[in-house]
Amino acid sequence: MRVPMTWLREYVDLPADVTARDLAGRLTLAGLEVETVDTLGADLKGPLVLGRVLEIEELTGFKKPIRFCRVDVGEANGTGEPQEIVCGARNFSEGDLIVAVLPGAVLPGGFEIGARKTYGRMSAGMICSATELGLWEDHSGIVVLPEGFGEPGRDAIALLGLREDVLDIAVTPDRGYALSMRGVARDTATLYGVDLHDPAEIAVAEPAGEGHPAVIADPALADRLVLRGVTGFDPEAPTPLWMKRRLHQSGVRPVSLAVDVTNYVMLELGQPLHAWDRERLRGTVTVRAAETGEKLETLDHVRRSLDPDDIVIADEAGAQAIAGVMGGLDTEIGLSSTDVLVESAHFDQMHIARASRRHQLSSEASRRFERGVDSAVQLAAATRAVELLAELGGASVESAYTHVTRPAPARTITMRASHPGSVAGVDYPEGTAEKHLRALGCTVEGEGATLTVTPPTWRPDLEDPNDLAEEVIRFEGYENIPAVRLSGPGRGLSDSQRLRRAFGRTLADTGHTEVLSYPFVGERDLDGLQLGADDPRRDSVRLANPLNDEEPLLRTTLLPGLFKNLARNVSRGFHDVALFETGLVYLPSHGGDAPILSVERGPDTEEIARVDAALPRQPRRTGVVLAGRAERGGWWGPGREATWADAIQAARDLARAAGVGLEVEAAEYAPWHPGRCAALYVRVHGERVLAGHAGELHPRAIQAFGLPARTAAAEIDLDVIENARTPVRAPEVSTYPVATQDVALVVDESVPVGVLSDALAEGAGDLLEGVRLFDVYTGDQVGEGYKSVAFALRFRASDRTLTAEEAGAARDAAVAAATERTGAVLRG
Structure with a gap:
């Protein structure tokens, strides 16, 4: 809302020394945020005066009509002689009162005026248009002032109000009253403790009879409707300069007198109005819901299909306006409109808000209605409008009018x-x-x-x-609210917060870049993941009012957002990409609707339980996606492409940051490739728990999201990793030497190396310090379908040096355990 200071002072007795910036500071501290204070005309410099055109000489021989004018500017030019000015405008005549800018002046935008020879004559100044003066946008010609506006030579800067301070207020949705001069004036008067001259306090006589017939079909749609008419209106009557100027300062484009009056009253009182050509209306005006299949061509020349949730204002021929949003073209005020009917109503704000968004049609009226307007100002606003039409347009106000009201009881x-x-x-x-x-x-x-x-x-x-x-x-x-330091001791980050930061640092240190995605997905994303119809990840929380109709679901996996980020980076020319994201996923609990809690007291135990049951479960996860080269090539070597192993390694790094061991098994799980997918497990209180998956993506998923071939990804449940943590115990450091024993086992190719390593560790007993894989061999020496796997086993005791017999016995026990579990045979 743009608020000119001179207009505001008409309603508030502000002290003379209160500046626009002073007021802006007070309003902002009181909750009305003033974004800027615009000083219009700050770069304007005179002399800029009123002038009367004495003589016009038409110059010929040029590509366009040119006039050489002699203008009376009084004593403003220092000589009292007529000023000679060349002008190309055609919309003025001899005897007209105009605005002349003389040499030495500067117009808005830094345009300096001087005397120069042009079209064969000396031109000492300029006759100005509204646009050149910064009054309003008008390229039709120069400004012709009404008689009596002032004498030639008078300073036009003050008379035209070319210098003005305007407050630009960012009105929040809960303060619709501030979208009017009346509302801002009331807050200003309260802040300064001065009198308010309420522009809505208008004397309204009782109707002398029935006005235009009108009906409110459903009180849930509107509770008040006022229709007031004028006759004998001059449709060609110009909007006065002061009104045009105020509309422009407030950010509204002047159009015509009838439209400008309704806009002016809307800015003044906050009540949107609509002016109808009464001769085009047919029968009773009805406020009702739109009918299914009903259509209306609005003033912006768009034919719109109406929704039964829309409120319309209709006559016997059908809908003539989308109530509170925009009028219809059929009843628009035109150059032949002499009978004008002004409509002022109070509509349900939620219906207006939905209609505005449904038709993607935000207007000055809808902005006010959807925030809530005064439900008792309609009659005053309509009366104010018809009185202005009578005063400025030569109309006669009809003493009979329509006032349909079904007011709701006052709230206490x-x-x-x-x-x-x-x-x-x-x-x-x-x-x-x-x-x-x-x-x-x-x-x-x-x-x-x-x-x-x-x-x-x-x-x-x-x-x-x-x-x-x-x-x-x-x-x-x-x-004036004091700042009080919290009395409780600060405890820093919690264990969970420190762990999450450690996860982020671990991935960043290994070359991954963190991204943030919106938590919204659509069915198309779930289809792209190749999820089956019964996949639990399709069971999603659906938003009642999504930001994007194509993404109405809360995510159950981080992967779609990561895939879209990867595709966007690749499309921008970044082909070697490693991304990660940590965030919540939302898994429905199906615990019913949450109760609406009172603000007068704290919730009781039952209410808290119902809220918890209704909320979706929100586990925290980390997702990783990799494409291109994991290691770049150069003089040091050829580099290396990222593979499924890098995704698994990222998961291992996260588990290691938490001090948790990760068990890896082959698995099949969308959207990963069936032959290159790993299930990731941890031990929680001795029980094996699934923590996530990693591997290479399925080609169909890669195609659906437009990803590079062989893209790899991982998704890990951080809550499971955190629950798997055990208290950290300091290791015992032995001072005795280590005994190393190598062992090579022949097993079936299907046996995972991790299973073999675990079996060796379990069989070796307490003397085992570590197991390290150092070779895998397949070939003729072990036979088809088998592989040879070689490990280095490290043994050490804390209290003595191990003998060869003790190390060998531990090695044999490890081999025996591996043979029993996997069928491994010691390779000769």
């Missing part, structure tokens, strides 16, 4: 008088709450500890005691 809120102080943590003096709430327009009853408050009609956002507390606190000043 019971609040402890000390509640605002409790919320702010400040002991406000007695009577503070009553003072500010009455200044706000609330009716306050009761004394002492409990207050009964009835909010004003222009504040539909005030619904509970906390809303009222916010109003009291903001007028007392957020800056």
